[in-house]
Amino acid sequence: MLTLIQGASLYTPTYQGTKDVLLAGSKVIDIQSNIELETSTSVKKINAREYILAPGFVDSLVHITGGGGEAGFASRTPEMNLTDATLSGITTVIGALGTDSSSRTLSNLIAKAKGLKEQGLNVFCHTGSYHLPAKTLTGSITDDLMYVEEFVGVGEVAISDHRSSQPTVQQLAQLAAEAKVAGMLSGKSGIVSVHVGPQKSHLTLLHEVASNTDIKLCAFYPTHMNRNKALLDAGVKFCNAGGTIDFTASTTQYDLEHGEYSAAQALAYCINQGVSPTQLTISSDGHASLPIFDQQLNLVGLEIGKEDSLHHAFVQAVQQFSVSIEHALMAITNNPAKILGIDKGYIATNCDADLVLLDKKTLIPSYVWSNGILMVEQSTPLVKGMFE
Template identity: 75%
Template sequence: MLTLIRGANLYTPVPQGKMDVLIAGGKVVDFQPLIKLDSNTEVKIIDAKGCILTPGFVDSLVHITGGGGEAGFASRTPEMNLTDASLYGITTVIAALGTDSSSRTLHNLIAKAKGLKELGLNVFCHTGSYHLPAKTLTGSVTNDLMYIEEFIGVGEVAISDHRSSQPTIQQLAELAAESKVAGMLSGKKGTISIHVGPIDSHLDILHQIDKNTDIALSQFYPTHMNRNKALLDAGIAFCQQGGSIDFTTSTTDYDLAHGEYAAARALAYCLDKGVDPSLLTMSSDGHASLPIFDDKFNLIGLEVGKESSLLHAFTQAVHEYGISIEHALMAVTSNPAQVLGINKGTLTLGGDADLLLLNEKTLVPQHVWSNGIHMVEDNKAIVKGAFE
């Protein structure tokens, strides 16, 4: 069926003004101020008055199979459902393992990814996990990236964290080099997703790799950079030297009360400091375990990341921090796609029909399409997983 979206205020994420948008066969086939159709083919027409049309959100870190529980087996977090993403405008997720790569496996990750893809969601994955040497599905990072279509990079590898494997400069540099070459051979970016913990070493190991090897900072994609102001300032320096940084939208009241910046606040802070808007991203860390540690790293609480936090951070950035819709959108669409080297996050002629129709005032998704599949209609999920 053809779908014609009439009179939307279009962002690609660059603002384009009022446009009609025509989608068919999972693609955007036309957009212009007025589309006239002379056909006896059935056309579904969506009245987009009072709405903005944007690319679907790209969530660059989601634990689709759940996360390991730092409070024991009973605290392992649940898997993500399709509507955990679709109802909140997420049409592309990048899945990864974290602390637990023993009870959470890459086999399970790929199986879950394929299941979500069958439902219409775009899913990419990282091989490896927090720890080095990296666990893989085929026996090597090179083979994982070259022969398994879902794998696009490695991670999230932990640094500056008491839960990391305390990687050496040589270990991390060798991993980055292998991932980069494997990416070149397979037409992928081979980005290394970096989990950055609260230890004061911050991003030092990445700068040492940049200084002493041929690996550029742009090969690394550090996340959780809004943990505190010191880390945020280190992230600004990282951007100034050629890198990109990511802010986590899932948080806890405890962490916010103890120095963490909300992702929208961190985005506004960096923009005010003159950071190039194309170097800043936000991700949900959805379905991850969110452990709360005291100053001596004793576990005192545990919560779960939510994909819905990405939409909340986007709206907060616009409504509370005065960030333009364009720059807030870039942080959750085109920017993460560019860092990861995936053909998502923009609205282009002939591109995939991953689209959101948002209420212009509230920015709540009214309609969501992923690969042209109408996932959400009138703010209600019309496609669901088998057990939702």
């Protein structure tokens, strides 16, 4: 079947005006101001004049197998369901392990990724976890990236956090060097995703690696950069030196009341500080455990990350913090895709049909396609996970 989306306000993610977009199979096959079809083939036509057509969202950090609970075994968070992503306009996720790489394993991560892919979602993963030396599936980072198609990088490796393995400059440099070479050999990004905690060392370790070795700052992709203003300012400095940073959309009211910036606020702040919008991304940290620690690092609460926080951050950036739709979309589509080295996050002729139609007034996802499969129609899931 052909699908003709008519009269949409097209963002690729840059604004292209009012366009018709034609889908066939898993691809976008034509984009024009007006497409007229003369065919006996069945055509599904969608009047999109009240909609924004955007690339499917790319969520660069999701704990698809759940996160380890800092409050013991009973607090291990559940796995992500398919519709946790699709109902929020997400068509691509990058899965990772975090604090727990014992009860949460890389083999389970890859199995979950393959299962979600069978159901239509685009899924990639990182090998490793918070701690060094990095755990791998095959015995080496190089082999993981070269021979496991889902792996695109390493992480999320923790720094500036009491839960990290307290890595040294040499350890982190060796890790980044191996990931870089593995990426070169496999045609992947070999990016190192870095979990940045709230400690005052901030990104010092990454700058020391770049200053003392041939590893560039762009080899690292630090996330959770909106924890507080000091870390956010360190992120501005990191971007000015050539890096890119990521903000976490999932948060807790406690953290917001104790100095954390919302992802939307952080995005607006950095743009206003002169950082290029191409250097900024937002991820959901979906299904992660969100521990709340007091100043003595005692656990005082625990919540769970949600994939729909990515869409909420996009809406909040546009509606509350006056970020342009283009810049807000870039942060959750093309920017993370480019950093991760995956061919997603944009709309063009012959690209994968990963698309979302957003209501112009509310910005709510109404239609969602992943690889040409209509996953969501009128905000109702047409495709669900096997056990949903």
